Amino acid sequence: MNRRPHAQLRLTADLAILTVRQGRLEVLTVRRGNKPFLGQPALPGGFVRDDESVDDAAARELEEETGLKGLHLEQLAVFSEPDRDPRGRVVTVAYLAIAPDLPTPQPGSDAAAASWEPVDRMLTPGADLAFDHARILTTAVERARSKLEYTTLAAAFCGETFTVADLRSVYETLWGTPIDQRNFSRKVLNTEGFITPTGQRISSGVGRPAILYRRGPATTLHPPMLRQSMPTSPDAD
Amino acid sequence: MNRRPHAQLRLTADLAILTVRQGRLEVLTVRRGNKPFLGQPALPGGFVRDDESVDDAAARELEEETGLKGLHLEQLAVFSEPDRDPRGRVVTVAYLAIAPDLPTPQPGSDAAAASWEPVDRMLTPGADLAFDHARILTTAVERARSKLEYTTLAAAFCGETFTVADLRSVYETLWGTPIDQRNFSRKVLNTEGFITPTGQRISSGVGRPAILYRRGPATTLHPPMLRQSMPTSPDAD
DNA sequence: ACAAAAGTGTTGGACTTACACCCATGC
DNA sequence: GCATGGGTGTAAGTCCAACACTTTTGT
Structure with missing residues (x-):
């Protein structure tokens, strides 16, 4: 079997860490210190090591960024368009993490450039989240919203x-x-x-x-919390 | 153990293609023609090419296996334990696909060894699904069951x-x-x-x-279909 | 005492369940 | 006509939205 040279494939775990502060939904962002997207805000994340699973990498990043262990963390989606990263083939596994309103805004080790930003603002056109992180953030917020229901x-x-x-x-x-x-x-x-x-x-x-x-010990809600006011009128009799 | 600076990382897309035939839930399996797990059943899947997204790879595999385009296909989860594949570092993105009761059981090009198997049987201890595919299949069935609701x-x-x-x-x-x-x-x-x-x-x-x-055009159900009676865990141990 | 926030009682409506009943077809 | 499966009517129970009302505190 002849194997033609494959481009170096790298895997990252990116985190959409959400919290509610002062009645606003906010997300933890870091300011990029390297090219590409230098100086622009980005979701925290990093490369997956050879000896860890992607879930482990995400948990490690989460702890580094928030200084907390045991926060809610779940896989969101994989983003893998070949051109999503100008440096080459970088596939990312995006995670949704939920944090309480942290007393210290941006602790952690290498989180010096980290800050909480309103989600609304990071999703407006001028926010310029690096890579496809706006898409990841949108997915994260949608997931969080719908999971509140059930x-x-x-x-x-x-x-x-x-x-x-x-x-x-x-x-x-x-x-x-x-x-x-x-x-x-x-x-x-x-x-x-x-x-x-x-x-x-x-x-x-x-x-x-x-x-x-x-x-409490429950994880699912039976029956779910219903989001009120759905303007659907199924009754047509 | 000494290892190269970076082990070669490879990405696969694996598919849990489910259908209902004669009142049974079945899954499309292939019989492995190579080591490891030679001769054992496995979920169809394959390596992601350099110039395609993982979603594209999954759609390509799905069409190859079923001969149909436009079937329901969604990301399930990433499985990335470093030792999940004895050949080296292979991270897989698992997909859930839904197929109708196909008139021709196993068409397609390279799907010669493909067959529909009852899910119950593939999840019993003796079934010996290759790799961690039993776990993928379990995740897929759970997802399908719960998505029927809403x-x-x-x-x-x-x-x-x-x-x-x-x-x-x-x-x-x-x-x-x-x-x-x-x-x-x-x-x-x-x-x-x-x-x-x-x-x-x-x-x-x-x-x-x-x-x-x-x-119809709707994708979500308001209100959901309620699963009557919750005896909790109809599991096959 | 008063304002503010937490918590309770109650009613009408929406939805579900169960089942009696009617409709349309092949034989 | 009758068996068989598709479809409608309807009443009882459950859950939820709305809101009047009570409880508990700080000042």
């Missing part, structure tokens, strides 16, 4: 302990729609395993203090 | 035109539960864009002829 992913945006209002804020921020506080708390509390009370309460300074919860 | 994927299992009973049979086969024929047809027909009537009818030999439909 999984407990929203809790991954919250810290170790959180209130029902914190959780509701995640839904409202990602979906861009207000949610009735009263029905929301009932729904969440009636969904077994979504959140479990810690026994503690927290005072937001004004009003009745809220009970603090932590994540 | 997308119009079921129609991809049917041919160009089909009856409501055909569609219902897909749900019953994948979910392993009987579905009320009367409520099912009402639900499907009331879901705008799921299926559109062709104006033709087909006689199954006995009973009232059914109306023939074709796929």
Whole structure:
């Protein structure tokens, strides 16, 4: 079997690390220090080593960027157009990661140039995300939005302990729609395993203090959280 | 162990092509003609060429194996454990493809050794699917089952035109539960864009002829098809 | 006491389920 | 006519949106 020379194929893991800060959906970006796209913002990522899986590489990058372990991390998609990287054949596996509102904005080791940026702004034409990272980010946001419906992913945006209002804020921020506080708390509390009370309460300074919860064991929601107002009228009788 | 600075990294696209035949969920397998795993069944797949995306490679393989274009095809996951292929570093992108009950079982060019096999049988211990293909197949089946709930994927299992009973049979086969024929047809027909009537009818030999439909423009189902009764994990251990 | 935020009760509507019943066809 | 499978009507139960109302705190 004659083998014609193959271009050097390299694999990267790129991360769309999302968080909710001050009611906004934000993404962790780094500023590129090398060509190509020098100086432009990009999603954090890096080459996969010979002795690790792509998932392991993504977990390693995530920990380096956020300083946290155990965050939610899942494969999003593979982007592999032959010309997506001007340096040659670089196939990337994109990941969706969810982080809580981190007390220290950009810790980590080599994350000096990292910063949280509003997703909306990074997806506007002038933002100039490097490579095809705008497409990756769009895919990540879509995935996160839809997974809020039928999984407990929203809790991954919250810290170790959180209130029902914190959780509701995640839904409202990602979906861009207000949610009735009263029905929301009932729904969440009636969904077994979504959140479990810690026994503690927290005072937001004004009003009745809220009970603090932590994540429960459930991962999927039966029935799902329904995104209200879908202007479809299936009734035509 | 000393290794070269960078082991040669190769990328493959592997396909879990599912269909429903005679009320059974089946998967297209090929018999391996080379080492390793010589003689064992495997999912069809192949190396990604230098000038094509992984998606393109998967579409090419799918057409070669089934002889059909335009079938449903979607990325499933990347499998990249460093030791998953004894030949070296081979990372695979697994795809889920859905085919109708093909009139000719295994056409195509190099698909001589291809055959449809029941999924249940390929996932039993003695089946010996090559590499980590059992894991890929499990992922594919799970994805297909869950996507039936909230997308119009079921129609991809049917041919160009089909009856409501055909569609219902897909749900019953994948979910392993009987579905009320009367409520099912009402639900499907009331879901705008799921299926559109062709104006033709087909006689199954006995009973009232059914109306023939074709796929509609909708891709997601609002509200979803609910899987009745959740006994949790109909697994084959 | 008052404002603000958390949480409860309740009602109407949408959807599902179950099943009785009707429709259309081959034999 | 009758068996067989496709399709409609309808009532009971479940879940959700909406909103009035109560509870609990800081000032």
